Amino acid sequence: MIAPETVVALACVTAFVAAGIQRITGLGFVLVLIGPIVLLYGPVEGVTIGVLLALVASLTAVPLVWRRVQWRRAWWLIWPGLLAAPFGALLVRVLPEPALLLLIAAMAYFALIAGWIPALSAALTGRSGAIVAGASAGFMHVASGLSGPPLAAYAVGSKWDQTRFAASVQVIFATFSVMSVALRGLPVSPASDIWLLIAATAGGIIVGTLLTRFVPPRVARLAMLAIAWAGATVVLIRGVLALFF
Template identity: 30%
Template sequence: MLSAEFIPLAAVVLLGAVMQRVAGMGFALVVAPFTVLLFGPLQGVVIVNACGVVCAATLWAITRERIDRRRLLRLALLTPVGAAAGVGVLMIVDPAALYLVIGVTVLVALAATLGLQRVAYILPDGWTTTSLTGLATGALVSISGVGGPPLTAYALLTRWEQRSFAATMQPLTVIISSIALIAGVLVPGAAPELSVVEVTVLLASIGIGSAIAVPVGGLVSARVARVLVIVVAALGAVSILVRGVMAFAGG
């Protein structure tokens, strides 16, 4: 049997899969806030990373022809180091503080998406810039399940073409989320206890979301999809921040 709280989560996972396909990114932005609210900051991030691997792997097969392999290699180079650093943070930071970190991370990702589109500066696209972006992304994915802020900033400031960016994000997400997932389950108390039914429902939600996203993509513009991602993720991020503040006040 599914709990009353799990059904909305399955719906959010389905929506996240649709957004990932239609807008090129957004799965973690949509899913992470609500997963963390239901399962806590440790188990919630592990679930987000596991679902993210499955969702991105599905889309990888669809978009593989547009992948920028040179950038993919550079971005993935230091992600294991970043992921390891993120796990170190998880082991020493108070859970109440993690709620704040995750909420702020999501809001920063959204602000970066909106604000950096108006920046005229073009960032030099060398090994150092790309590798440091991967390092920061690996750390944030381990801590919050969301690697959007550095990747969004990098893509916008280097003027990375949207279709190539969206395609390259799929294998990069598989790589980073897999590393963060393996590292994350080593943190005491981070391994979630989900039933077979719950795992099946989550996988089905990802599959259905990815499938219906193809016809939906023909009806919904990328702009509308991004707006929906921003609204849903912002509501979830604010909820997490409120919970973090309440946890600090109660502690």
């Protein structure tokens, strides 16, 4: 049994690193965070904390990229996601813990391999592609916090400029996170722990901003992938074990 202080310390380190990576690469906060946070707090509380911290990360980043946000394109991804979000919340309420662990692991793996599926990006183009991508992202965000893959696939398929997409997606993440917090509620962990995690997330964004001049995005991306693969695998193993023990 891990001491509560150790749990908070590990979670703060993870949130700090995840926020720094997101600031450098534009994506990856929840992908890095979700494995460790679910292992530390469980599938329900872990994702609830994750979406709250995702909101903090996005709100901290938005002022830094405000001028590059493309609001019209972002809106066509946001409104379908808001309509689909309640179904993600319903799924979380009806699934038992082992199934939730397996669902989170599956979504994490999908997030990691989605970029290697050309047909996915090819299918997500135009207004219809935006609706499908936005709805999928909204559903996934509430269920697991992992809404990046369909949005990234749409960006590739529609040839969205990477800089403007990375800016616009912060607004999308922030909106989906607000909806997720509204549907899932606030974490039940002690308020002092949550404030420490919020501070670690904001600190990671600030440090990541300073490091953008020195750390190549490729290096940050490799770190993101290594942590995410490890986290998804451990969550998968825990879910499988939970089915039998």
